[in-house]
Amino acid sequence: MLSFTINTVVFPIQVPVPARWRWRRVCASATAENRLAWAQQSACRDRDRELEVAVKAVQMACGLCQRVQEALLLPAGQNSSLKTSKDDQSPVTVADWAVQATVSWVLSQCFGEEHTSIIAEEDESELSSAESTPLLDLVVSSVNRCLREAPSYGLPGPDKELRRNEIVELIGRCNSRGGPKGRFWVLDPVDGTLGFVRGDQYAIALALIEDGEVILGVLGCPNYPMKKEWLNYHQRYYRIVSKLSPPAFGSWHKGCVLYARKGGGQAWMQPLLDASQSLDLEKSARVIQVSSVSDPASATFCEPVEKANSSHLFTAGLAHSVGVRKQPLRVYSMVKYAAVARGHAEIFMKFARAGYKEKVWDHAAGVVIIQEAGGVVTDARGSPLDFSKGIYLEGLDRGIIACSGALLHRRIIEAVDASWDSSNL
Numbered sequence: 421m422l423s424f425t426i427n428t429v430v431f432p433i434q435v436p437v438p439a440r441w442r443w444r445r446v447c448a449s450a451t452a453e454n455r456l457a458w459a460q461q462s463a464c465r466d467r468d469r470e471l472e473v474a475v476k477a478v479q480m481a482c483g484l485c486q487r488v489q490e491a492l493l494l495p496a497g498q499n500s501s502l503k504t505s506k507d508d509q510s511p512v513t514v515a516d517w518a519v520q521a522t523v524s525w526v527l528s529q530c531f532g533e534e535h536t537s538i539i540a541e542e543d544e545s546e547l548s549s550a551e552s553t554p555l556l557d558l559v560v561s562s563v564n565r566c567l568r569e570a571p572s573y574g575l576p577g578p579d580k581e582l583r584r585n586e587i588v589e590l591i592g593r594c595n596s597r598g599g600p601k602g603r604f605w606v607l608d609p610v611d612g613t614l615g616f617v618r619g620d621q622y623a624i625a626l627a628l629i630e631d632g633e634v635i636l637g638v639l640g641c642p643n644y645p646m647k648k649e650w651l652n653y654h655q656r657y658y659r660i661v662s663k664l665s666p667p668a669f670g671s672w673h674k675g676c677v678l679y680a681r682k683g684g685g686q687a688w689m690q691p692l693l694d695a696s697q698s699l700d701l702e703k704s705a706r707v708i709q710v711s712s713v714s715d716p717a718s719a720t721f722c723e724p725v726e727k728a729n730s731s732h733l734f735t736a737g738l739a740h741s742v743g744v745r746k747q748p749l750r751v752y753s754m755v756k757y758a759a760v761a762r763g764h765a766e767i768f769m770k771f772a773r774a775g776y777k778e779k780v781w782d783h784a785a786g787v788v789i790i791q792e793a794g795g796v797v798t799d800a801r802g803s804p805l806d807f808s809k810g811i812y813l814e815g816l817d818r819g820i821i822a823c824s825g826a827l828l829h830r831r832i833i834e835a836v837d838a839s840w841d842s843s844n845l
């Protein structure tokens with residue numbers, strides 16, 4: 421296939437050259453109308469490229485996380501330097517920092533450092549102290565191993581290995597605070613860290629916000645199981661079963677990357693791929709759709725595993741009052757958004773304790789994917805989530821409700837209205 425090279429990236433010839441180069445060529449003769457049409461087409465092609473880079477970066481990050489999770493599951497003593505705790509005692513691992521540095525590097529290379537603002541969960545300061553040096557060394561080797569594979573994913577790779585200070589700088593660069601204007605990438609390098617360290621479900625979430633709207637979202641779910649029922653089980657059951665017939669990379673058996681672009685009217689899913697496989701977005705992707713079940717009696721609702729993150733008592737009351745009869749599917753991370761988008765659950769509810777402020781990186785990618793797969797996501801009063809106010813979903817009322825359809829969604833909102841005042845939330 422014909423190709424051309426910019427820096428170290430080889431693009432297939434159908435990938436458009438940057439719009440501004442062609443713009444100069446057409447400007448002289450173009451009418452105002454033509455110029456507008458051209459600008460719209462260019463924006464569309466730039467968005468294709470953004471989505472393609474984002475999907476590839478998440479595919480690559482999934483491989484990184486799988487290696488770290490395997491190592492975390494080794495007997496105690498062999499993995500002690502792979503994780504530590506943040507000030508609030510929540511865990512953080514080599515994978516959190518390594519994914520953040522890797523994605524930060526890829527986006528800066530592909531779109532230019534000066535055009536790449538990133539909001540992301542991890543803060544480099546926790547890696548800067550002397551006692552963090554062993555952890556930082558693991559982050560450095562993990563990032564370099566991952567980026568060595570980048571060209572096989574069709575992404576740029578560095579000419580030489582990145583050094584400690586460069587990696588700390590890449591992590592620290594993800595310090596955008598978002599806001600109502602401008603474009604921001606939003607990254608949760610390992611969402612559901614508790615699930616991740618326990619060998620269970622987790623997700624890698626990357627989204628792009630433009631002027632307060634989520635315009636694309638990518639969700640990597642490396643442990644998404646073969647059968648939807650297994651979402652309910654801890655991964656160790658899955659591990660035992662899959663030993664009998666290990667799922668190959670690139671099969672639809674385990675792990676997936678979901679993605680969608682706002683207004684595209686479709687959401688897509690790829691199997692996890694490894695560096696040796698072709699990452700042709702169209703060839704390896706399938707369209708996904710939310711479930712068509714609208715009868716609450718046949719619906720499944722999912723929620724966080726941890727009671728501390730969402731009131732199980734309140735959601736049990738809501739489920740009962742609308743007629744949901746099945747046991748809740750309790751799953752770590754944004755894999756819950758993936759379950760609704762794939763049609764494996766009909767409802768996702770989260771009611772955090774009063775005063776907790778939801779962060780944009782915990783929701784942005786999942787929201788656009790569910791919406792484009794045909795579902796509805798709002799706060800628990802029925803208003804859209806507001807991604808224009810910085811790193812928090814400011815103004816979020818009561819909780820978050822995602823549903824496969826408008827009917828179920830309305831019933832749950834009504835149930836929240838009816839029971840909110842008597843709840844302790």
Ligand SMILES: Nc1ncnc2c1ncn2[C@@H]1O[C@H](COP(=O)(O)O)[C@@H](OP(=O)(O)O)[C@H]1O
Pocket residue numbers: 510541608610611612613614723724725726728729730751752753754772773776779782
């Ligand atoms: N007290 C709390 N209430 C609600 N959400 C919380 C919380 N503490 C942490 N979280 C968020 O819940 C996310 C995990 O979601 P879930 O409970 O659905 O698995 C965490 O993401 P991280 O694991 O990326 O930090 C974190 O952002």
Ligand SMILES: [Mg+2]
Pocket residue numbers: 608610611612781782
């Ligand atoms: Mg998170």
